Amino acid sequence: MTTTVAAPEDLNLHHIVKQQFDRAVPFADDLHGWRGIAEWLFEPECILEVTMPVRLDDGFVHMFRGYRVLHSSIRGPGKGGIRFHPDAGVDEVKALATWMSWKCALVDVPFGGAKGGVVCDPHLRSAGEQERITRRFTAALGDNIGPHTDIPAPDLYTNAQTMAWIYDTYSMMHPGEANLPVVTGKPVEIGGLAARDGATAQGAFYVTEHFLELGGLPGIETVDGVTVAIQGFGNAGRHAAHLFHEAGAIIVGVSDSKGGIYDPAGLDVGAVARFKDQHGTVVGYPGADTLPPTGVLEVECQILVPAAIENQITSNNADRIRAMVIVEAANGPVTPAADDMLAERGVKVIPDILANAGGVVVSYFEWAQNIENQQWETHDVLEKLRKKMRRATEVVVTRRAALVESIDTYRERWAEAMPDAPPIPLPDLRTAAQVVAIQRCRTAALHRGVWP
Ligand code: GLU
Numbered sequence: 001m002t003t004t005v006a007a008p009e010d011l012n013l014h015h016i017v018k019q020q021f022d023r024a025v026p027f028a029d030d031l032h033g034w035r036g037i038a039e040w041l042f043e044p045e046c047i048l049e050v051t052m053p054v055r056l057d058d059g060f061v062h063m064f065r066g067y068r069v070l071h072s073s074i075r076g077p078g079k080g081g082i083r084f085h086p087d088a089g090v091d092e093v094k095a096l097a098t099w100m101s102w103k104c105a106l107v108d109v110p111f112g113g114a115k116g117g118v119v120c121d122p123h124l125r126s127a128g129e130q131e132r133i134t135r136r137f138t139a140a141l142g143d144n145i146g147p148h149t150d151i152p153a154p155d156l157y158t159n160a161q162t163m164a165w166i167y168d169t170y171s172m173m174h175p176g177e178a179n180l181p182v183v184t185g186k187p188v189e190i191g192g193l194a195a196r197d198g199a200t201a202q203g204a205f206y207v208t209e210h211f212l213e214l215g216g217l218p219g220i221e222t223v224d225g226v227t228v229a230i231q232g233f234g235n236a237g238r239h240a241a242h243l244f245h246e247a248g249a250i251i252v253g254v255s256d257s258k259g260g261i262y263d264p265a266g267l268d269v270g271a272v273a274r275f276k277d278q279h280g281t282v283v284g285y286p287g288a289d290t291l292p293p294t295g296v297l298e299v300e301c302q303i304l305v306p307a308a309i310e311n312q313i314t315s316n317n318a319d320r321i322r323a324m325v326i327v328e329a330a331n332g333p334v335t336p337a338a339d340d341m342l343a344e345r346g347v348k349v350i351p352d353i354l355a356n357a358g359g360v361v362v363s364y365f366e367w368a369q370n371i372e373n374q375q376w377e378t379h380d381v382l383e384k385l386r387k388k389m390r391r392a393t394e395v396v397v398t399r400r401a402a403l404v405e406s407i408d409t410y411r412e413r414w415a416e417a418m419p420d421a422p423p424i425p426l427p428d429l430r431t432a433a434q435v436v437a438i439q440r441c442r443t444a445a446l447h448r449g450v451w452p
Pocket residue numbers: 079080081082151152153154155156184331356357359360361363
C-alpha cells in the first residue's frame with residue numbers, strides 16, 4: 001500500500017510575498033503594459049547586510065548581524081520598522097519591506113517600503129546591550145537611513161526607547177541638522193506622538209469597525225457584544241484587547257509567547273494586563289482556562305486578531321479556526337494555503353497591509369510634524385488616522401466587489417495572456433488590497449519613468 005504525503009507548505013516569507021503578488025497581477029489594468037514592470041515593482045531596490053561587534057555586559061565582544069532592505073522608493077522615501085529577533089533573516093526582512101510598500105500605497109502615505117532586522121534575542125540582552133546594539137547598527141547603516149531617504153520605526157521587540165537611541169546616534173553623526181524626522185515612534189519628549197504607541201491596534205480597530213458597518217459580517221453591525229480572541233499581548237495585541245473591550249466586545253481569549261488563556265464569559269482586560277505586568281505572562285491568570293501558545297487561534301469567537309508574528313495560521317490549523325473574521329494586526333500571520341482554506345469556508349481575512357497600517361499612518365503624521373516643527377494634538381491625530389483607515393477599508397471592500405463582479409472578463413483576459421497558467425481564483429480581500437496598492441505603485445513608476 002502506498003500513502004501520499006502532502007509536501008510541507010513553503011513558509012519562506014519572501015516566497016509568500018511573491019505568491020500574493022502573483023495572485024494580484026492578473027487583476028491589473030492593462031496587462032500588456034505590465035511586462036517588466038511587475039519585476040520592477042517586486043524586486044527590492046537595496047539589500048544591506050552588516051556585521052557589528054558589540055561589547056556585552058560580561059566584557060566579551062559578540063558579532064551581531066543586521067539587515068536593512070529598501071524595497072521601493074517609487075512613491076517616496078523608504079519607511080518601515082526595525083525588529084530585534086533571533087530568527088531575523090534576509091528573506092524575512094525583504095518580505096516585510098515589500099509589505100511596507102504595499103501598505104504605504106494602500107493607506108496613501110507618501111512613502112515607499114523598507115524594513116530592518118537585527119539577529120538577537122532581546123530577552124537575553126540587557127538594556128545596556130540593546131542600546132549598544134542599536135547605536136552600532138545605526139552607525140553601520142550610515143546614510144542609508146535619513147529623513148528623506150529611509151525612515152525607521154519600531155517593530156517586534158523595539159520601542160520608543162530604541163528609536164530615541166537611533167535618533168541620538170544619527171544626530172551625533174549629523175550635527176547641526178534637523179534630524180528629528182529620521183525615525184518615528186520616538187518618545188513624546190523628542191518629537192514623538194502620544195498616539196503612536198497604540199496606533200497599530202487603533203488602526204485595526206477602526207478598520208474592523210468600518211468593515212462591520214459596511215456589512216462585512218452579515219447581521220453584525222458593531223463590535224459591541226462581539227466575541228474576540230487575540231493572539232499576542234505585545235504592543236499591538238495588548239492595545240487591541242483594551243480597545244475592543246472598551247467598545248463592548250467580549251474578549252474570550254488572549255495569549256503571549258508562553259501560552260494563552262480562555263474564558264467564554266469574557267476576560268477583564270485591565271486585570272489581565274496587570275497580571276501580565278506582574279508575572280511576565282498572561283498564563284496563570286486566575287479563573288481562566290490555560291491554552292498552549294497557538295491554542296487561542298482555535299477558540300470559539302467571531303473575530304480573531306492575530307497580533308504576534310508571521311505564519312501562525314497555516315495549512316496545519318486553518319481548518320480548526322472557528323472565527324468568522326480574521327483581522328491581521330501582525331504582519332503575515334496567515335499563509336496563502338490557509339487563505340484558500342479559509343476562503344472556502346467563508347472566513348474573511350482583513351489583510352495585514354490594511355489591518356495593521358495604523359502604525360505607519362501615525363508614523364507619517366509624526367514625520368510630517370517633525371519636518372514642519374509642529375506639535376499636533378492627540379485627538380486631531382486620531383481623527384486623521386480614523387479617516388485614513390476608513391477610506392482604505394472602503395477602497396478594499398469596493399475593489400473586491402468590483403473584481404468579483406468582473407471575474408469572467410479577468411479570467412478570459414488572463415487565459416489569453418497566459419494560456420498555460422491555471423485559472424485565476426475568486427479574489428479575496430487580500431488580493432483586492434494588493435491590486436489597489438500595486439496599481440498605485442505602478443502608476444507612480446510610470447509617471448516617473450525609467451531613468452536614464
Ligand atoms: N513596524 C510597523 C509596521 O510593520 C510600523 C512601520 C512604521 O511606522 O514605519 O507597519
